[in-house]
Amino acid sequence: MPDNFAFIIRSGGANLRYSEFKVSYAIAVGQVSYIALIGHNNCGMVNLISRQNDFVNGLVTRAGWPKERAEEHFIQFAPMFEIGNAIDFILSETKRLRLRYPKIMIAPLFYLVEDNKLYFINE
């Protein structure tokens, strides 16, 4: 990616539902007209619930959180960030963003970790 080529908003699972102000800012102030929505395989937001123990233990040992607080944190937020199937989620997020920003062109893309390439998702 060339320097200053694009606004980059990183969000788990290519989920922009909780980054919408940044998206609106990039469009309104940054004069963005196109969005490349890029998901990837091996995404940690797919089957997130299976990582509860790693998440809780990581916060306890790495950040010093009490176990109960880490569990509550996971239980509160995991349902918001769980995405199910990555490609299905990218396509649903693409549709949602097109309705929200009708004049902005949105391209659903998929990054394959194994070959380090970007693929256009055929809708």
Ligand SMILES: [Zn+2]
């Ligand atoms: Zn991911």
